[in-house]
Amino acid sequence: MDFSISKEQEQVIKVVRDFCRKEVAPIIKEADRTQTMHPSILPRMAELGILGICIPEKYGGQGFDYVTLGLVSEELEYLDTSLRVIMSVHMGLNSLALLQWGTEEQKQKYLVPQAKGEKYAMFGLTEAGVGSDVSAMASTARREGDHYVLNGEKMWISLATKAHNILWVARTNPERSDPHEQLSAFIVETDWPGVTRGDLHGKLGVRAGSTGWVNCQDVIVPVENRLGEEGEGFKIAMSCLDNGRFTVGAGAVGLIRAALDASVRYAGLRKTFGKEIGKHQLVQQKIARMVRDYEYGHLMLLKVGWMKNQGIRNTRETSLLKWFATDASFEAANEAIQVHGAYGYSDEYDVERYLRNSRGAIIYEGTSEIHQLMQAGYALGYRTDGALRCELPAYDEEIWHS
Numbered sequence: 001m002d003f004s005i006s007k008e009q010e011q012v013i014k015v016v017r018d019f020c021r022k023e024v025a026p027i028i029k030e031a032d033r034t035q036t037m038h039p040s041i042l043p044r045m046a047e048l049g050i051l052g053i054c055i056p057e058k059y060g061g062q063g064f065d066y067v068t069l070g071l072v073s074e075e076l077e078y079l080d081t082s083l084r085v086i087m088s089v090h091m092g093l094n095s096l097a098l099l100q101w102g103t104e105e106q107k108q109k110y111l112v113p114q115a116k117g118e119k120y121a122m123f124g125l126t127e128a129g130v131g132s133d134v135s136a137m138a139s140t141a142r143r144e145g146d147h148y149v150l151n152g153e154k155m156w157i158s159l160a161t162k163a164h165n166i167l168w169v170a171r172t173n174p175e176r177s178d179p180h181e182q183l184s185a186f187i188v189e190t191d192w193p194g195v196t197r198g199d200l201h202g203k204l205g206v207r208a209g210s211t212g213w214v215n216c217q218d219v220i221v222p223v224e225n226r227l228g229e230e231g232e233g234f235k236i237a238m239s240c241l242d243n244g245r246f247t248v249g250a251g252a253v254g255l256i257r258a259a260l261d262a263s264v265r266y267a268g269l270r271k272t273f274g275k276e277i278g279k280h281q282l283v284q285q286k287i288a289r290m291v292r293d294y295e296y297g298h299l300m301l302l303k304v305g306w307m308k309n310q311g312i313r314n315t316r317e318t319s320l321l322k323w324f325a326t327d328a329s330f331e332a333a334n335e336a337i338q339v340h341g342a343y344g345y346s347d348e349y350d351v352e353r354y355l356r357n358s359r360g361a362i363i364y365e366g367t368s369e370i371h372q373l374m375q376a377g378y379a380l381g382y383r384t385d386g387a388l389r390c391e392l393p394a395y396d397e398e399i400w401h402s
């Protein structure tokens with residue numbers, strides 16, 4: 001395994017860092033305060049190629065590997081979680097699923113414009129009554145000849161009012177005995193008749209992002225918009241989470257680094273008892289923990305990205321990265337506030353936003369409890385998918401650039 005970052009990856013990181021510092025940093029506090037995603041964000045991310053970063057060039061993307069996807073996610077969340085969430089849903093939960101499961105026609109029609117950033121995409125699994133227990137969902141899709149009739153409402157959906165396409169999971173086969181085989185996945189266009197949506201306000205964090213609801217009432221979905229076979233919806237959704245969780249974990253690593261940098265800066269400026277607070281050992285302890293968690297998280301990012309590049313099944317490792325890094329980012333943000341004292345408790349500094357933003361990632365894409373169940377399940381031998389090949393295509397530089 002190679003830990004080095006290539007020249008090309010360094011260039012990508014620089015582009016993302018410059019975008020964050022020069023274009024997003026000046027507007028982020030206001031966007032957070034007003035709970036609105038700034039209208040320039042998605043178009044600029046599209047222009048910079050971020051929305052298609054690891055999609056092969058022949059499908060409109062930039063042709064980078066999955067490690068680069070992780071590094072970009074880290075860099076985006078270093079500035080604000082709302083930027084990384086875009087990456088998680090548009091790329092992690094949607095576009096990579098089209099690459100993995102889509103027919104050639106579906107790739108041409110949906111993946112190409114998404115990778116070019118001409119269209120934005122989201123992911124609809126959660127409902128008002130169902131989150132962790134996916135197989136209990138209420139959404140239905142009834143087959144009628146050459147189309148399905150879709151009904152249901154998805155809740156807590158990132159990019160709800162921004163995206164053009166949603167990957168929607170619904171129950172198609174209630175007669176099957178295994179509830180996991182009753183679900184199917186569909187590509188639904190948000191301007192189709194019967195689709196309505198809106199934003200949710202009053203969230204604790206990710207306030208500069210869009211989170212909302214999407215309702216489908218008797219929406220006609222052509223059979224050719226079914227992703228995979230009937231009954232593969234649960235499997236597809238779980239594969240989406242393998243990719244989305246990677247970006248969430250990688251992003252959380254960026255948030256730890258942001259908390260660390262802010263704490264180091266402040267610890268060098270603030271003086272108490274005749275010396276800068278960085279000289280007090282209990283402040284050093286907080287900073288040391290942030291260093292440790294950043295390095296561990298970053299190593300896990302590189303390992304999971306490498307596994308994805310090889311096409312090795314990584315559900316266990318991705319879950320571990322996501323669980324560890326999101327918990328650690330919340331802890332780092334909390335400690336960063338402590339380092340800042342009362343100033344950390346006000347929005348004069350960024351660390352209070354880091355704390356609010358880090359909290360959601362302990363809930364979405366599998367709560368920490370679900371990840372602990374998974375890890376225990378693997379350790380105890382109740383889950384055994386670790387050695388299987390990954391369904392996400394292994395990265396091949398020649399193919400990705402052809």
Ligand SMILES: Cc1cc2nc3c(=O)[nH]c(=O)nc-3n(C[C@H](O)[C@H](O)[C@H](O)COP(=O)(O)OP(=O)(O)OC[C@H]3O[C@@H](n4cnc5c(N)ncnc54)[C@H](O)[C@@H]3O)c2cc1C
Nearest residue numbers: 123124125126130131132156157158360363364365367369
């Ligand atoms: C900001 C944000 C953005 C989101 N974006 C999206 C999106 O784009 N698309 C999407 O589909 N969803 C999205 N979600 C929804 C998210 O994925 C769900 O909130 C998450 O899966 C948890 O489901 P829930 O909220 O219904 O909690 P529940 O499943 O109701 O769980 C409630 C509590 O019970 C615990 N629990 C549940 N089952 C068990 C168990 N077996 N053992 C132990 N404890 C258990 C949970 O850990 C949790 O603490 C988003 C959520 C947020 C906050």
